Each structure stands twice: as structure tokens, then as C-alpha cells.
Amino acid sequence: MKFAKPSGFFLIVVTLMLWLQTATANDIVTVSAQTDRLNLSQHMTYRVLPANTSLQQLDIDRARYWQSFSDLKKSAQANADTTVWGLTMLYNRSAINQSFVIDLGGSYIKYAQVFVIDRDSEVIDSADVRFNDGLIQRPYLAQQMMIPIEVPARATVRLLVSVETPPEYVNPIKLWNPGSLQLHLQQKQTALGINVGLMVLIAVAAFSMTRGNRRRLQLSIAFVCVSLILVVLLHSGLWITYFSPLKPSIAQLLVPYSQQWLLVMLSWASVELFSRPARQSNLVRSLVILTIVFTISAVLQPWWSGLRSPWWLAFQSSLLVIMDLLAVFFVTSSRARNRAFWEASLLTTLTVLTWLIIWPTMAATWVGQNTIVVYCAITAVLLALLIANFERISEQLGQKVHRLKTANISIRRRMRLFQQRSSEGWFELDRKMQWSRANRPFLSMLGCTNKQMLVQHWPTADELFGDAALSWREPGRSEPWQQLVNITLINGQRRWFSVAIYPDGLGHAMDVSKQVDAEMQLNYLAKHDSLTGLLNFDEFKRVFQAQLDKQKPCTIMLIDIKGFDVLCDQVGGHHRDQALLQLILQMKQKAPQNVRLARYPMNGVALLGPEDEQAVFALCYQLVQIVREFRYGTEGRVFQFTAHAGMAVAKDAQLRIAERLIRQAEDAEKIAQQLGDFKVYSATADDHRRLQTREERHWEDRLRSALMNQDWQVFRQPILSASIEQDKHCYEILLRLPNDDTLEPDEAIAPQQFLKAAVQAGIMGKADRWLFRELIERFEEQPFEATRTWRCHVNLSQQSLEDADFINFIESMVEHSNIQPKQLMFEVAEPIANERFEETYRLFKELKRLGFGTAIDQFGTGFNSFRLLKHLPLTQVKINRFWVQNMLLDPTDAALVESCIRIAKINQVEVTAVGVENDETRSLLTNGNVDYLQGFACGKPTRW
Numbered sequence: 001m002k003f004a005k006p007s008g009f010f011l012i013v014v015t016l017m018l019w020l021q022t023a024t025a026n027d028i029v030t031v032s033a034q035t036d037r038l039n040l041s042q043h044m045t046y047r048v049l050p051a052n053t054s055l056q057q058l059d060i061d062r063a064r065y066w067q068s069f070s071d072l073k074k075s076a077q078a079n080a081d082t083t084v085w086g087l088t089m090l091y092n093r094s095a096i097n098q099s100f101v102i103d104l105g106g107s108y109i110k111y112a113q114v115f116v117i118d119r120d121s122e123v124i125d126s127a128d129v130r131f132n133d134g135l136i137q138r139p140y141l142a143q144q145m146m147i148p149i150e151v152p153a154r155a156t157v158r159l160l161v162s163v164e165t166p167p168e169y170v171n172p173i174k175l176w177n178p179g180s181l182q183l184h185l186q187q188k189q190t191a192l193g194i195n196v197g198l199m200v201l202i203a204v205a206a207f208s209m210t211r212g213n214r215r216r217l218q219l220s221i222a223f224v225c226v227s228l229i230l231v232v233l234l235h236s237g238l239w240i241t242y243f244s245p246l247k248p249s250i251a252q253l254l255v256p257y258s259q260q261w262l263l264v265m266l267s268w269a270s271v272e273l274f275s276r277p278a279r280q281s282n283l284v285r286s287l288v289i290l291t292i293v294f295t296i297s298a299v300l301q302p303w304w305s306g307l308r309s310p311w312w313l314a315f316q317s318s319l320l321v322i323m324d325l326l327a328v329f330f331v332t333s334s335r336a337r338n339r340a341f342w343e344a345s346l347l348t349t350l351t352v353l354t355w356l357i358i359w360p361t362m363a364a365t366w367v368g369q370n371t372i373v374v375y376c377a378i379t380a381v382l383l384a385l386l387i388a389n390f391e392r393i394s395e396q397l398g399q400k401v402h403r404l405k406t407a408n409i410s411i412r413r414r415m416r417l418f419q420q421r422s423s424e425g426w427f428e429l430d431r432k433m434q435w436s437r438a439n440r441p442f443l444s445m446l447g448c449t450n451k452q453m454l455v456q457h458w459p460t461a462d463e464l465f466g467d468a469a470l471s472w473r474e475p476g477r478s479e480p481w482q483q484l485v486n487i488t489l490i491n492g493q494r495r496w497f498s499v500a501i502y503p504d505g506l507g508h509a510m511d512v513s514k515q516v517d518a519e520m521q522l523n524y525l526a527k528h529d530s531l532t533g534l535l536n537f538d539e540f541k542r543v544f545q546a547q548l549d550k551q552k553p554c555t556i557m558l559i560d561i562k563g564f565d566v567l568c569d570q571v572g573g574h575h576r577d578q579a580l581l582q583l584i585l586q587m588k589q590k591a592p593q594n595v596r597l598a599r600y601p602m603n604g605v606a607l608l609g610p611e612d613e614q615a616v617f618a619l620c621y622q623l624v625q626i627v628r629e630f631r632y633g634t635e636g637r638v639f640q641f642t643a644h645a646g647m648a649v650a651k652d653a654q655l656r657i658a659e660r661l662i663r664q665a666e667d668a669e670k671i672a673q674q675l676g677d678f679k680v681y682s683a684t685a686d687d688h689r690r691l692q693t694r695e696e697r698h699w700e701d702r703l704r705s706a707l708m709n710q711d712w713q714v715f716r717q718p719i720l721s722a723s724i725e726q727d728k729h730c731y732e733i734l735l736r737l738p739n740d741d742t743l744e745p746d747e748a749i750a751p752q753q754f755l756k757a758a759v760q761a762g763i764m765g766k767a768d769r770w771l772f773r774e775l776i777e778r779f780e781e782q783p784f785e786a787t788r789t790w791r792c793h794v795n796l797s798q799q800s801l802e803d804a805d806f807i808n809f810i811e812s813m814v815e816h817s818n819i820q821p822k823q824l825m826f827e828v829a830e831p832i833a834n835e836r837f838e839e840t841y842r843l844f845k846e847l848k849r850l851g852f853g854t855a856i857d858q859f860g861t862g863f864n865s866f867r868l869l870k871h872l873p874l875t876q877v878k879i880n881r882f883w884v885q886n887m888l889l890d891p892t893d894a895a896l897v898e899s900c901i902r903i904a905k906i907n908q909v910e911v912t913a914v915g916v917e918n919d920e921t922r923s924l925l926t927n928g929n930v931d932y933l934q935g936f937a938c939g940k941p942t943r944w
Contacts, residue, residue, distance in 0.1 A: 028089040031151060033098060036180045040102075040159070041172040044088040046072040048167050051081040055115060055123075060087060060158070072167050084170050086161040090116075092151040101181050104145040104163060105171040111164040114147045116157050124157070125150050146181070220269035227262035230254075231354075256308040259354075260298040263316050266351055267291040270320070274327045283327055290323060317355040324348040425509035429501065431473055433460040436505070445497070445511050447490040457490060461507070465499055472501040479503075484512070529599040531577055532584045540598030540606050545658040547608065548650060555616045555649045557607040558665045560673070561627055563641035564603045571634055579632040579639065586630065587623050595619070613649050613682065620645045620680050628678050644672040648683040712767070713738055714774060718939035719793065719912065722930045730932065732793035732827075734941055735771050765799030769809060776817045778944070786819045791853065793825045798832045801839040807846045814850075821851035825876065830858045833868055841872055848873045855912075860900055874909050878934070881915025888920055901929055 029043050045066035047058075059065060066087060092098050102114050113128030127147045151157060161173060271287045294316060301307040328348050425442030427435060438451055446464075448454045458464040465485050472481035480502045488494050496516040501507040527539040535543065547554045561583070568576040580603060587605060588597060600606040605623070609616045627643035646668030648661045664683040672681035712735060719730040772794060779786040800806050814821055826847055833840040833856060844854040853875040859865055860880040869877060879900050887894040897913070904911045913925045916935030925933060 028091050028156060030091045030093055031098060031100070031175070032092065032094045033096075035098075035100070035175070036177050038175040039172060040086075040088055040175050041069045044069065044086040044161070044173065046167075046170075047085045047087075048072070049083050049085060051083050051164055053083055053085075055160070055162075058085060058160075060117075060121075060160070069172070072170060082166060083162055083164050084167055086163075086173060088159050089156060090151055090159050091156045092153055094153055096153050097150055098153075099148060099150050099178060101176040101178055102147045102149055102159075102161065103174040103176055103181070104147070104161070105174065112145055112147065113162045114149055115160040115162075116149055116151065117160060118152075118155065118157055124152065146176075148178075216272050220265060220272050224262070224265045224269050227258065227265045230258040231262050256310070256313060257298070257301055259313050260294070260301055260307075260316075262354060263313070263320060264291065264294045264298050266354060267294050267320055267323075270324055270327065270351075283323070287323055287327070290320065294320075314355070317351070321348070321351050321355050324351050425511075427461075427507045427509065429461050429505045429507060431505070433462050433470065433473075435461065442509055445495075445509065446487070453490075461501075465501075469499070469501060472503065473505075477503050484516070532581060532599055534584065534588075534605075535596065535598035537598055537601055537606060540596070540608065541658050541662065543596060544608055544661075548658060548661075553610055553612075553650070555609050555613060555647055556661055556665050557609065557616060557620045557645060557647045558600055558604060558662075558669050559607070559620070559623060559627070559643055559645045560600070560604040560669055561641050561643045562603070563639065567632070567639050571637070575632070575634050579641075582632070583627065583630050583641070586626050590622060590626060591619065613647075616647060616649075617680060617682060620647055624678050624680055642677045644669055644677070645680040646670070646672050646683065647680070712736070712770065712774075714771065714944045715941040716944045717934065717941040719791075719932050719934045720938045722913075722926050722933050724926075728790040728932075729788050730791045730793070731789075732934065733771065733775055733795075733944070735767060735795075764797035765803050765806075768795075768797055768800045769806075772810065772813065776813050776819070779817060779819050783818055786823075789819075789823055791823055791825050792819075793827055793855065795827045795829075795857065796843075798836060801828065801832065801836050801843055807843060807850075810847075810852070811850060822853065825853035825855050827855045827857045827878070830856055830861045830865060830868065830880075833872070834864050837868075844873045848875075857914075860896060865900075866903060869904060869907055869909065874907075876910040876912055876931075877904050878912040878914045881935075884913050884915040884921065884925070884935070885917055887924070888918075897925075898928065905929065 027043060029038065029040070031038070046069060047066050049058075072084065104112055111128070111130045114126065115123050116125035118124050127149060129145060129147060149159070163170060267287060267290050271284065271291055274284055274287065297307050297312075297316070306312065325348060425439065425445050427438040427442050430436050435451065435455055438454060443450065443454060446454065446457075448457070462469050464487065465483070468483060469481060471477070480500045482498070482500045485497050485499050486494055487497055495511060496513045498510045498512045499507065500509075527535060529536050544554070544556060561580075564576045564580060567579060584597075584599075584605060591597060591607065592609075594610065596608040598606040598608075607616075607620070607623075609619065624643045624645050627641055630641060632639045632641075646665045648664035648668060650661055668681045668683040672679040675681065715734040715736055716731045717734060719732060721728040721730070775792065775794065779789075814824070826843075828840055828844075847854050854873060855876040855878060856865075856868055856872070856874060857878045858880050859869075859877040860883055868874075877900070879897055883893045883896050883900075887897050901911050910931040911929075912932040912934055913930050914934045916922050916925065916933045916937045918937055922933055922935075922937050
């Protein structure tokens with residue numbers, strides 16, 4: 001009873017599977033506008049009837065008379081006059097009628113017809129095709145049979161296909177979208193065209209190889225390629241499509257003729273191929289006889305129609321295949337087996353493929369078969385080339401290999417001799433890191449007298465150079481292993497060696513201890529003060545910023561010590577250095593270990609400590625008291641010093657910038673100085689703003705009043721052309737502040753006196769605008785002056801560079817004036833251009849675009865002068881006045897002026913020499929290729 005239920009379940013499953021198999025034969029195939037390609041054979045049922053059966057005689061509704069596609073292929077019948085009927089159900093889910101193409105795909109179907117039947121068993125669409133001509137004359141690419149049909153919208157129909165052919169020849173039936181079918185045929189035709197093109201290249205290559213050792217073999221293969229080209233052209237349908245659409249009978253005559261000559265060429269190539277390995281055998285004689293028979297048949301074929309029979313061609317190709325197979329077997333089994341075996345196998349493959357093409361019931365409709373033929377021909381030609389030149393190539397390769405070995409031995413012998421005689425350290429290792437050899441310089445570097453001593457102290461190289469040296473023998477490594485290694489020698493000294501081990505085990509070592517020590521010394525000097533040994537201020541700022549970046553708590557202290565200038569003036573600079581050194585040593589002993597000290601220019605100390613403000617304040621006070629108690633006696637005199645200290649704590653995350661905190665500490669130090677001697681002041685939140693002195697506040701008030709009341713004075717100084725032939729009227733506009741009663745009445749105040757206060761108060765940008773507006777208005781009032789002016793120079797401040805709207809202001813002012821942009825030259829001092837390079841570049845670029853001139857004033861002040869000359873869009877540079885004034889007395893200044901002129905001319909920039917105070921300097925510069933001159937020798941500033 002326990003097995004009853006599973007047995008019943010098994011019967012139900014079997015019944016269900018049989019029902020599903022029956023149901024799949026009558027399933028409905030859904031089609032639409034998106035249907036691209038559909039294989040109908042798996043959805044169709046078939047029935048085989050006599051050739052004269054009509055549609056009315058079919059019994060469509062009786063499913064037991066119909067069978068599947070696989071069963072149809074198995075039911076081979078002796079009677080060739082049969083008709084195969086196929087039936088399936090189609091449902092068009094589209095809202096419109098759809099057109100499709102039925103692809104029967106058979107080359108040997110004599111007659112075919114298609115019916116579309118509705119639910120009422122009425123034929124709503126039908127089409128048929130019959131071929132009375134030979135296969136090669138059929139107007140379809142590759143002899144495929146296509147029949148168009150139309151399926152109604154939103155309807156279920158029966159598709160009935162009838163083909164007059166034996167059941168075993170029925171190919172899978174496919175349904176195509178017309179557009180997809182056209183694309184498929186084009187791709188197929190393109191592939192066939194590519195194959196033909198490759199065959200042409202193969203033929204050309206084969207004919208070009210006929211100068212080798214086996215000329216007749218190569219020539220025969222070349223003719224095989226030519227014959228294959230013609231057969232592929234005719235058999236694939238390309239000839240029908242392109243060459244003979246009007247006279248297809250020409251192609252019908254040429255197909256058997258080309259196939260016959262292909263057999264002739266293949267048999268000739270077989271004779272040439274097997275003549276060497278099987279020269280005395282009857283097999284070669286049989287191939288020769290076969291070639292003669294094929295040739296006679298090819299000659300008589302145009303006059304004897306029986307020789308054009310496909311069965312006669314198939315018999316010949318079968319006979320050739322058998323002979324080639326026997327020849328390959330003979331080559332394989334006999335002692336004559338050699339490199340000809342592979343070429344014989346390829347030639348036999350070509351013969352078999354030719355047999356498939358020629359055999360009547362196996363004519364190729366698949367593009368891939370032609371492709372296989374092409375690639376086999378390519379391989380055969382390449383092998384023919386290799387065989388023809390194998391002996392010569394192998395002999396040349398052998399000679400070259402022998403020469404390379406001889407050269408390698410000679411090079412290695414000379415290399416070893418060079419290593420022995422070289423003053424550098426060379427060694428060689430095996431794969432186990434053991435010493436194969438080492439020259440004397442290498443042994444002497446390590447303090448060894450011979451190789452045994454080296455092996456005794458360091459048996460392997462990794463014990464000397466470390467485990468990292470093992471990486472030189474990694475598989476696939478092409479780069480040498482290089483490392484800087486610190487080695488303890490036999491005498492106990494530690495030395496630095498630069499070691500390189502190449503992939504072949506050859507190594508090189510160089511003692512670089514002096515170089516490393518020098519680099520370490522230079523690195524130390526670059527970061528430390530040479531007198532005190534403390535960090536210099538630049539390194540101190542870098543360490544300070546690194547602490548801030550790591551979010552570590554820290555406090556900066558600046559101690560300014562005064563009184564060293566008096567000591568230097570009275571007893572000399574040597575005593576000043578001694579006093580500073582003694583004082584800093586006492587302070588260093590008092591400072592804890594976690595506090596970093598640095599020299600604060602010039603005579604001061606900078607300290608970097610933890611965030612504990614009270615502890616740091618106490619330490620700072622103790623250090624100030626050390627200065628207060630310090631005495632320095634020399635030459636019967638005792639000197640005392642004063643000190644002031646300021647400190648800043650990095651509390652706010654937004655203020656964790658070294659430069660900003662240093663400025664806060666400097667401001668705090670100034671406040672401590674105002675509070676009195678030996679005072680310590682800690683910067684608070686109110687001190688984050690600028691610290692202004694009484695003089696700065698006085699200047700700010702004075703400048704604000706001048707700006708409000710427009711109480712300025714405008715001067716101009718002439719700029720002369722250095723060339724005598726040119727008289728260019730140029731001058732520079734200068735802004736001055738009127739003098740007051742405390743100063744001389746005839747002397748105006750120059751910008752150098754109030755520039756710092758004006759920048760801090762934010763007034764210079766507005767003053768630049770006022771000066772430019774005043775310049776434009778005066779030119780409006782004096783049109784003749786505007787006409788005769790060649791160029792007018794205007795200085796710009798830092799705030800004008802930072803003003804994004806300043807360029808628009810200049811453009812609008814000049815646009816409505818009577819002066820041209822080329823008559824105006826805007827100058828920026830070199831220190832400001834260095835500090836605000838990006839803003840200067842942006843402004844100069846816009847000025848050059850608008851046609852204005854651009855110039856750098858005080859050129860040569862800093863170290864980046866030539867960088868500005870190279871990267872900024874400049875019209876002119878004005879050489880620093882201090883170089884020009886001293887060029888008659890100092891040859892160095894004269895050489896600097898000459899260098900500036902030469903480099904400016906290379907960059908096509910004009911040069912103005914500023915500070916020409918006498919006629920001798922003016923004469924020297926006139927002959928020095930300078931463009932313009934400015935100074936008291938050319939004219940003093942006057943009121944405008």
C-alpha cells in the first residue's frame with residue numbers, strides 16, 4: 001500500500017508529459033512587428049504525401065497523421081516524387097497586418113507553395129515558386145528559397161507550407177522580418193566578398209614565393225588559390241548577383257569547368273607535395289596518372305557534355321580524396337615522415353572541402369564553409385613558404401645563434417676582466433645568494449683581504465645587505481634591485497653603500513658615506529641656525545604647521561631680546577654672537593624636553609609648547625627673567641639686555657594656521673613692549689584683529705579725510721626714449737598727499753610714508769580709482785595733451801589687484817574718453833606681483849586683451865623676477881633703481897642690469913631703466929639697448 005501512491009503519481013506524470021509533447025506540436029506561435037527571426041520547424045507538424053496531392057485532399061484536423069520535424073528526418077522514403085507538408089498556427093498580436101518572409105533554405109527544392117488559412121478554412125494569402133532552370137541559374141543569393149506572406153491583424157491563422165522534395169532533404173523552415181532578412185543577406189554577401197578578397201591576396205603571396213627551393217610546389221598551390229577564387233565566386237552567387245544577371249547560362253557552363261580545373265590543380269599540388277617523401281612508391285605514380293586524367297577531362301569538357309555531369313566531377317573529387325588520404329597515411333607510417341606531414345594534412349583538408357562543394361547533394365549554402373576553405377588555403381601558403389625557406393632560415397638562425405653565443409661569451413669575459421681591474425666594487429651572486437666572485441675594491445670596501453674572509457663573515461648576500469636584497473631573483477623581474485644600505489664593517493665602522501643587484505646576479509656597490517654625510521649635514525644646516533644650533537624660523541613654521549595639521553594642542557611664544565645692537569656697535573659683532581649663544585644655552589637648559597626652540601630673527605627666540613596656557617605663560621616668564629638676570633662682561637664693561645614676550649594659543653579650529661598664529665604672537669609681543677620691559681602678554685580674542693599704533697591710526701584718519709575731501713596732489717615725471725631718433729612723449733603719474741604745518745611746506749608726502757597705513761585702512765584701492773578718474777578728466781580738458789601723449793604710466797596698489805570690478809571700471813572710463821587704450825600703461829610693483837601672482841596675472845591678462853600696456857616696477861627686487869618676466873603677459877619692465885644708480889661703481893650691478901635687458905629682449909618685452917641720476921649712466925644705458933630712461937637726469941616730478 002505504501003507504493004501505490006508513488007506508482008499512480010508516476011503514471012500521471014508520464015501522461016502529462018505525453019500530453020505536453022502532443023500539445024507542443026499544435027501550439028500557437030505569436031508574431032508582431034518586433035519579430036526578427038523565428039525558427040518555425042520546432043513549432044510545425046509534417047506530413048509526407050505524393051507529389052500530386054492538392055490542398056483539398058489534406059486532412060488538417062487529424063493530428064495523428066502529422067509528425068514532428070525530427071521524426072520527418074528519420075522517415076526516409078525511396079520514392080523521390082514526394083511532397084512534404086508543414087503546418088503551424090500563427091497569431092499576429094499587432095494592430096496592423098504584418099508581412100514576413102518564409103525561408104525554406106533548401107537548394108534542391110523543385111516546387112514550393114505557402115498558404116495562409118483563417119479559422120473558416122479559407123485561404124486568405126498564398127504564394128508559390130517553381131524552378132525549371134539549373135541551380136546555378138536561380139536568381140536567389142546562395143540558392144535560398146524565399147516566399148513572402150502577410151498575416152492579418154489581431155487574428156489567428158494556419159500557416160501551411162508545401163515543398164516538393166524528399167523528406168531527408170527538408171531544411172529547417174524559418175520566418176524572417178523583411179528588413180532583418182535583407183540585412184542578413186547583405187552580411188552574408190559581404191562575408192563572401194571578404195573571403196574572395198583574402199583569396200586574391202593568398203594567390204598573390206603564393207605567386208611571389210615561386211622563387212624558393214621548391215618552386216613547382218609553390219606554383220601549384222598558387223594555381224589552387226586562383227581556382228578556389230573562381231569556384232567561390234561562381235558557387236556563392238556573387239557571379240550571379242554582380243557579373244551575369246542577364247546571361248546566367250554563362251555561369252552554368254563555367255561552374256563545372258572551374259571545378260574540373262580545381263581538381264587538376266589539387267592533384268598537381270598533391271604530386272609535387274608527395275614526390276619527395278614517397279618518390280619511389282606507386283602512390284606518386286597513381287597521383288600522376290590521376291592528374292593526367294583530370295587534365296584530359298578539363299580539355300575535353302567544353303565539347304563533351306557528359307564530362308560536365310556533377311556525378312562525374314563528384315567521382316573525380318572522391319577519387320582524389322582517397323588518394324590524398326592514402327598519401328597522408330603513407331607519410332605518417334613510413335620513415336619518410338617529416339615536416340611535409342602538416343602541409344599534406346592541410347592539402348587533404350582542402351581536397352575534402354572541395355569534395356563537399358562539388359558533390360551534388362552537398363553543395364554549400366553556408367558562408368562558414370567558404371571561410372574554412374579560405375583559412376585553410378592561407379595556412380597552406382604560409383606552410384609552403386616556411387618549408388621552402390626552412391633550411392635557409394634554420395641555417396641563418398643557427399649562424400646567428402652561434403654568433404650571439406660567441407659574442408655573449410666574449411662580452412662576459414671582457415666584463416669580468418673589467419670588473420677585476422675596475423676601481424669600483426663588483427660582485428656576482430648565484431640563485432642561493434652565495435658569493436660567486438668579488439673584485440678587490442669590493443673586498444677592500446668591506447675590510448676583507450680575500451673572498452674567504454668575506455664568506456666567513458657574511459656567507460650570503462642577504463646577511464650583508466638585508467632580506468630586501470632577495471627581491472632581485474623574483475621571477476619575471478627586469479629592473480635591478482637598488483638600495484641605500486648602512487653596513488657595519490669588520491673593523492666596527494658603519495658605512496653607507498649604494499648597492500644594485502641585476503637580474504642575472506651581477507652586483508655593484510659604491511661607498512657613498514661622504515655623500516650621505518654631506519647631504520645630512522646640508523639638511524641639518526638648511527633646518528638649523530648655524531650659530532645657536534636651534535631650528536631656523538622657516539623650519540619652525542613648518543613644524544608648527546605640521547602640529548596644527550595633526551590637530552595637536554600647541555602654543556607659540558616669541559621672545560624679542562633687545563640690547564645686542566649696542567653691544568655690537570661698542571665692542572664688535574663677535575661679542576654679540578657670544579652673548580647671544582650664552583643666553584640661548586641658559587634658556588635651552590630651562591626649557592622642558594617637549595618644547596621646541598628656534599631662533600627668531602634677528603635676536604630672539606621662538607618656542608613651541610603644549611596647549612596648557614598657564615604652564616606656557618609661566619615658562620615664558622621664567623625665560624624672560626633669565627634675560628633680565630643675564631650679564632655679559634668684556635673689556636672691563638658689563639652689558640644688560642631687555643626682553644618682551646608674546647604668546648598665542650591654537651584654540652579655534654578655524655585659526656589653526658601657522659602664519660596667522662605667528663602674527664597674533666607678534667601683536668602680543670608689541671603689546672608687551674608697550675606695557676614695559678620684561679613683560680609677557682598672551683593674545684586674546686580681541687587681539688585677533690590688527691594691532692594699530694598711534695601713528696598708523698593718525699595716518700588712517702588723515703587718509704580718510706583726504707579721500708573724502710579729494711585732498712590729493714598729482715605729479716608727473718617724464719620718461720624719455722633712449723633712442724635719439726625717436727622722441728616719444730611719455731610720463732608717469734604720481735599720487736602725493738599734501739603736506740601739513742609740521743613738515744616743510746614745499747615738499748609733498750610720498751606714498752612710501754603712508755602706503756602701509758593706507759593698505760590696512762583699505763583706502764589705496766579707492767585712491768587708485770580717484771587718480772585714474774582724475775587722469776581721464778584732465779585729458780578731456782586738454783585734448784591736445786591727450787593727442788601728443790605717447791604713453792602714460794599709472795601705478796596700481798594691491799587692493800586694486802584684489803578688486804574684481806576694477807577692470808570694468810577702467811574699461812568704462814576709457815570707452816567714453818578721448819584717449820586710446822594703447823596710450824595707458826599700468827604698473828604693479830614686483831613685491832606685490834610676487835605676493836599676489838594669481839591676481840596680477842588675471843588683471844594683466846584682461847588689460848592686454850583690452851589693448852592696455854602692462855609693466856612690472858622695481859624689477860629685480862626679489863628672487864622671482866625672471867619667473868614674473870616669463871609667465872606674466874607684460875609689455876614693459878622697469879629695472880630696480882638701486883641697480884641702475886650703482887652700475888657705474890659696482891660691476892655686479894652693471895652685470896645684473898645687462899642680464900635684465902638681455903632676457904627681457906629675448907621675451908620681446910620693453911625695458912625702462914629707473915634711477916638715472918647722471919649723464920654718464922644715461923649715456924651708458926643709451927648704448928645698452930634700453931628703450932626708455934627715467935630719473936632726475938631725465939626730469940624731476942612736477943605738479944600736473
